Amino acid sequence: MKIHEYQAKELFSKYGIPIPQGRPAFSVEEARAAATELGTLPVVIKAQIHAGGRGKGGGVKLAHSADEVAAVAGAILGMTLVTHQTGPEGKLVRRLLVEQGLDIAKELYLSMLPDRGTASVVIMASEAGGMDIEQVAATTPEKIVKVQVNPLLGLQGFHCRQLAYGLNLAPELVKKFIPMIGNLYKLFSAYDCSLLEINPLVITKGGDILALDAKVNFDDNALYRHKDILGYRDLDEEDPAEVEASKYNLNYIKMDGNIGNMVNGAGLAMATMDIIKLAGAEPANFLDVGGGASAEMVENGFRIILGDPSVKGVLINIFGGILRCDVLAQGVVEAAKKVDVKVRIVIRMEGTNVDKGREILQASGLNLIVAADLKDAAGKIAKIARA
Amino acid sequence: MSIWVDNTTRLLVQGITGREGRFHTSQCVAYGTSVVAGVTPGKGGQDADGIPVFNSVRQAVAATAANCSMIFVPPPFAGDAILEAIEAEVPLIVAITEGIPVADMMKVKNYLNGSRSRLIGPNCPGIITPGQCKIGIMPGPIHRIGPVGVVSRSGTLTYEVVHQLTMQNIGQTTCVGIGGDPVNGTNFIDCLQAFNQDPATKAIVMVGEIGGSAEEQAAEFIQQQVKKPVVGFIAGLTAPPGRRMGHAGAIISGSSGTAQAKIEAMEKAGITVVKNLGELGETCARSFQGAI
Numbered sequence: 001m002k003i004h005e006y007q008a009k010e011l012f013s014k015y016g017i018p019i020p021q022g023r024p025a026f027s028v029e030e031a032r033a034a035a036t037e038l039g040t041l042p043v044v045i046k047a048q049i050h051a052g053g054r055g056k057g058g059g060v061k062l063a064h065s066a067d068e069v070a071a072v073a074g075a076i077l078g079m080t081l082v083t084h085q086t087g088p089e090g091k092l093v094r095r096l097l098v099e100q101g102l103d104i105a106k107e108l109y110l111s112m113l114p115d116r117g118t119a120s121v122v123i124m125a126s127e128a129g130g131m132d133i134e135q136v137a138a139t140t141p142e143k144i145v146k147v148q149v150n151p152l153l154g155l156q157g158f159h160c161r162q163l164a165y166g167l168n169l170a171p172e173l174v175k176k177f178i179p180m181i182g183n184l185y186k187l188f189s190a191y192d193c194s195l196l197e198i199n200p201l202v203i204t205k206g207g208d209i210l211a212l213d214a215k216v217n218f219d220d221n222a223l224y225r226h227k228d229i230l231g232y233r234d235l236d237e238e239d240p241a242e243v244e245a246s247k248y249n250l251n252y253i254k255m256d257g258n259i260g261n262m263v264n265g266a267g268l269a270m271a272t273m274d275i276i277k278l279a280g281a282e283p284a285n286f287l288d289v290g291g292g293a294s295a296e297m298v299e300n301g302f303r304i305i306l307g308d309p310s311v312k313g314v315l316i317n318i319f320g321g322i323l324r325c326d327v328l329a330q331g332v333v334e335a336a337k338k339v340d341v342k343v344r345i346v347i348r349m350e351g352t353n354v355d356k357g358r359e360i361l362q363a364s365g366l367n368l369i370v371a372a373d374l375k376d377a378a379g380k381i382a383k384i385a386r387a
Numbered sequence: 388m389s390i391w392v393d394n395t396t397r398l399l400v401q402g403i404t405g406r407e408g409r410f411h412t413s414q415c416v417a418y419g420t421s422v423v424a425g426v427t428p429g430k431g432g433q434d435a436d437g438i439p440v441f442n443s444v445r446q447a448v449a450a451t452a453a454n455c456s457m458i459f460v461p462p463p464f465a466g467d468a469i470l471e472a473i474e475a476e477v478p479l480i481v482a483i484t485e486g487i488p489v490a491d492m493m494k495v496k497n498y499l500n501g502s503r504s505r506l507i508g509p510n511c512p513g514i515i516t517p518g519q520c521k522i523g524i525m526p527g528p529i530h531r532i533g534p535v536g537v538v539s540r541s542g543t544l545t546y547e548v549v550h551q552l553t554m555q556n557i558g559q560t561t562c563v564g565i566g567g568d569p570v571n572g573t574n575f576i577d578c579l580q581a582f583n584q585d586p587a588t589k590a591i592v593m594v595g596e597i598g599g600s601a602e603e604q605a606a607e608f609i610q611q612q613v614k615k616p617v618v619g620f621i622a623g624l625t626a627p628p629g630r631r632m633g634h635a636g637a638i639i640s641g642s643s644g645t646a647q648a649k650i651e652a653m654e655k656a657g658i659t660v661v662k663n664l665g666e667l668g669e670t671c672a673r674s675f676q677g678a679i
Binding site: 085114116117119120121134150151152189192194219220221222224225251253255263264265266267268269270271272273274275276277278282283286288291292319320321322350351352373374375376377378 | 490526541550641
């Protein structure tokens with residue numbers, strides 16, 4: 001799960017991690033009130049969307065007076081912000097963060113994330129703050145200092161010192177930095193974060209160190225033990241069809257193509273998308289109905305795929321194991337009867353009860369194209385895409 | 388011959404009294420697996436379809452000499468269940484459970500280091516040695532006894548691969564699903580090493596997907612040490628970056644973990660990489676000619 005910057009900063013504040021004074025605002029009036037409450041000028045007005053690169057896209061602006069706050073807030077709210085992470089369609093800005101402006105002396109980078117290879121928490125820091133860290137890693141890797149924390153051991157003093165000295169911090173800043181790392185690690189562990197990134201972490205001219213930005217993602221598998229943050233989920237930031245699918249425990253990701261597909265199992269689903277592409281078409285989605293899908297889940301999945309107006313054909317690829325082919329066939333038939341199907345449907349089934357499944361499809365009287373195997377299915381779907 | 392499981396395997400099932408655990412245990416028994424015990428805390432002394440149930444793994448092992456555990460415990464308690472099995476020194480642990488928090492698995496992985504246990508999974512279909520022993524949720528009948536070792540990060544995609552091999556009359560020594568989670572126990576290299584040393588395994592099929600760099604490392608290992616022919620497949624060429632494709636571990640982060648990079652690394656290592664999944668069976672038949 002992703003959350004907004006202002007929400008991440010609320011968590012930072014709870015854990016004693018220094019942040020600039022700020023208030024969220026959902027309207028121009030609220031932005032004006034927030035600036036008044038802060039009582040300092042200039043303020044920074046920051047678009048709140050679940051994507052990085054907001055500054056370059058025009059979503060972060062300074063305001064030097066109350067009137068300018070209103071003008072800037074009015075301009076950013078409701079704009080469609082396009083950044084390198086939003087895709088060309090951009091994202092509509094519905095929320096703002098109004099923050100005190102700071103006199104910045106230096107920008108640093110800091111992040112924590114679970115490293116899959118070493119099963120440890122990797123903490124990365126760099127003096128090259130405010131930049132894309134992947135680019136820093138590619139061009140000047142010597143500017144990145146990295147420590148690995150064994151989760152059975154936890155964060156130790158030497159980890160923090162390695163980071164502090166690696167960043168060439170002055171002695172009085174080291175004293176502020178080390179407890180901050182400790183608190184960030186506490187937050188990271190307490191909430192099962194899958195990413196915690198501060199870019200930039202700033203040193204002010206007054207000698208303070210603060211998180212100017214805050215990005216926190218959570219492990220979806222651990223959300224059951226963090227009910228207190230579920231309220232942070234912003235459905236406006238998610239694709240409506242994906243939200244709908246998640247209600248039925250379906251794993252759906254919207255894509256740009258015109259061939260829909262429904263598959264059981266994530267690996268096979270990806271491979272099926274690849275086959276569609278190899279056949280000369282583009283997949284319209286990823287949809288994994290899971291190993292133990294019911295006829296009802298299949299029906300809902302079908303409805304969601306067909307709800308996408310660009311879909312002109314659907315490939316259903318099921319390898320029956322736990323999900324039996326007769327259950328799948330029943331679901332498809334019921335869904336096709338309820339939904340007005342205007343597109344061609346190719347079904348490829350294999351595995352448990354496949355003969356029974358094919359019988360159900362044939363007896364349904366529906367105009368379904370049954371494929372013998374994957375190669376055959378790819379050929380049939382290619383024909384539809386070309387039509 | 389085979390790797391890790393055969394007809395001497397004595398299986399215990401953690402979470403045997405749950406719906407999934409009970410169903411799949413019955414399927415394993417039907418395949419011929421020797422299931423000797425179940426563990427469900429609080430239900431010790433009962434039986435599940437005739438299999439004795441114990442309160443703890445230690446008790447079950449002491450009473451039945453079980454040497455392998457299959458875990459169906461729900462995600463919030465699965466990490467703990469794996470740790471219990473490691474602590475009880477069960478030699479092979481197969482965790483089927485999907486959805487274990489990464490933080491729990493990171494602890495498990497570090498606790499595994501230096502222990503006497505091997506972990507397969509989690510979030511995997513399990514391991515099967517055709518004709519001898521099935522531990523997991525894969526459909527038994529698609530398998531066939533033969534000379535090819537299969538290792539995969541996926542579930543149904545593995546079934547597809549196995550099915551295509553069987554349709555070509557190519558049987559399998561052992562098929563291992565190492566799971567789709569970012570942090571897992573046994574990795575590609577562990578399996579490749581075991582297949583390489585197993586005299587019955589004459590060729591290997593390796594099925595990967597986007598996310599992480601396990602396939603790249605495996606490719607390097609194959610180039611250096613594996614003399615048997617390897618056919619590979621990678622799922623996710625069309626997967627968009629930054630999105631988790633069903634499996635918790637299937638995500639392209641920034642520019643790392645792409646299918647393209649994995650395929651290139653594998654081809655460089657001399658592995659025959661199949662681009663179209665529909666052609667995997669035929670490609671294996673061609674590439675393994677003479678070896679199997």
